[in-house]
Amino acid sequence: MKKIGFIPLRKGSKGIPNKNKRKMVGRPLFTWVLGEAIFSNLDEVVVYTDDESIIEFINKEYHWTNKVKALLRSKESASDTASTEFAMLEFCDTINYDFDVFCLLQATSPFTKKEDINICLDKLNEGYDSALTVVNTHRFLWDKEGGAINYNTQARPRRQDFEGLLIENGAVYTSTKESLISTKNRLGNNVAVVQMTEESLYEIDSESDWIVVEQSLIERQKREKKSKKITHVVLDVDGVFTDGTITYTKEGEHTKSFDMRDGMGLEILRQFDVEVMVMTSENSELVSKRMEKLKIEHVFLGVKDKYTLLKQVIQNKKINLSNVAYIGDDVNDLTNICSVGWSLTPNNATDVVKLNADIVLSKNSGSGAIREACEFIMNYNKRF
Incomplete structure (x- = not known):
């Protein structure tokens, strides 16, 4: 079973100039998810971009693995109005859907880990035709008419008793080839949800977002540190x-x-x-x-x-x-x-x-x- 990862990148970024290439904790932002994809159970990872400098970077940087490829996407698929699905299907057509499982990975989700990718892949072996990552939020949500969406205002629950609500974090999506061909969408008709950490809900749309995400990544790396004999x-x-x-x-x-x-x-x-x-x-x-x-x-x-x-x-x-x-x-x-x-x-x-x-x-x-x-x-x- 061939499992292919797909990371779409566009050269342009209005909120943060050169966002995908900008250093996040000293590394280009897109390399956070690319690095995890390399060590995941994916068989191949394709970076699909209109930025030739990124293609050159990948060809030089990851020569030690045959798992990563960088391909030039069309101007149409890289436009401001083109959807991610447009780029996905354009790429799939160029390789004649030569895969069994398709995994969309978003470069702006640096909290993604190989374990998240693997769990989403495993869900397709459990009878689901697609899977996506979510975050369980314990925020109380309201609509613009002043109505509570996810709780009863007359019986306000304590946080520890509140199940919360699952929110799509836009990090990982997996789909079978059959589902992708049928729906032409990243998600099919029988969808599994995979929970990620709450910090992965952050979106990087402004300079203040960047600062928050970068500091959160630094603290995550430090939390996971352990000290043993130095070899x-x-x-x-x-x-x-x-x-x-x-x-x-x-x-x-x-x-x-x-x-x-x-x-x-x-x-x-x-x-x-x-x-x-x-x-x-x-x-x-x-x-x-x-x-x-x-x-x-x-x-x-x-x-x-x-x-x-x-x-x-x-x-x-x-x-x-x-x-x-x-x-x-x-x-x-x-x-x-x-x-x-x-x-x-x-x-x-x-x-x-x-x-x-x-x-x-x-x-x-x-x-x-x-x-x-x-x-x-x-x-x-x-x-x-």
């Missing part, structure tokens, strides 16, 4: 190994400065069976040469979605985020900072990272911060 340490480069400055000549990048004491700290750390990995958004030959000198085997260059790649790495190594220490300094490290067992940051890191890291080191980047982090990890691991 792997992952480091950013610029602003961690270096002081963040780069010397350029007319030929391009020229020099970066590295602290030799940091290299010795990592060498000692490896002697205690802690594996060292490097993950940077830059694609630098200088970095490659330095890491080769330090005998660091796992070096990931040019990474923009660090969180999804980190999840892939730990899955391959059969470890958990709880076993990982992460050292970063800027916003593109933020999701990893909020998610791993222990996060550390140099004293001269950006304010948002210092605010959310577990430990703010006393040393600056390029001036012994990594050596200090290594000593913390070795002392911490003694308890195990």
Whole structure:
């Protein structure tokens, strides 16, 4: 049974410019749901967009999986007046409905997790022809004529005794091929509902919405953190190994400065069976040469979605985020900072990272911060 995921993206956004590409906790907004889709039970995930820069991003970023494809959608399906169903059916026609199950995922629902996707997929094995995600709200609803919709005003229930009302949150929709062909709609005639967390009801239509959602995501990642023995340490480069400055000549990048004491700290750390990995958004030959000198085997260059790649790495190594220490300094490290067992940051890191890291080191980047982090990890691991 072939299960295909579908994420429609439009270039234009009136409320928040470039909303889909804008960094939410340091990652492009659409990568939150895309990352979860990759690790779900979907067989293939298609990002359908009129933005060629997103297609280029996906082709470069997710080369480590054959599960993700990016396709250019027509101008008609990306217009302000085109419905999501129009884009869905246009895409389905181009592949001659070559799937058994269709899963619509909305990029503006960053709280979606792989478990939500999988439950919606499983519902189609229980006799339903479609499923959608909802939130149980305990708000009291009224119509514009002043009538209560979901409770009796003369017997106002306590919250703990109130069943509430299920509200569509627009995150995940699954449908069988037969239902989609028959109804030409994301939902069929026998619909299952799957509850998600209350925070997933937030809609991102304004700058104030963005702030609320971003902070809620940060707090969710932190709530899920657990700390175990550190078996792997992952480091950013610029602003961690270096002081963040780069010397350029007319030929391009020229020099970066590295602290030799940091290299010795990592060498000692490896002697205690802690594996060292490097993950940077830059694609630098200088970095490659330095890491080769330090005998660091796992070096990931040019990474923009660090969180999804980190999840892939730990899955391959059969470890958990709880076993990982992460050292970063800027916003593109933020999701990893909020998610791993222990996060550390140099004293001269950006304010948002210092605010959310577990430990703010006393040393600056390029001036012994990594050596200090290594000593913390070795002392911490003694308890195990």
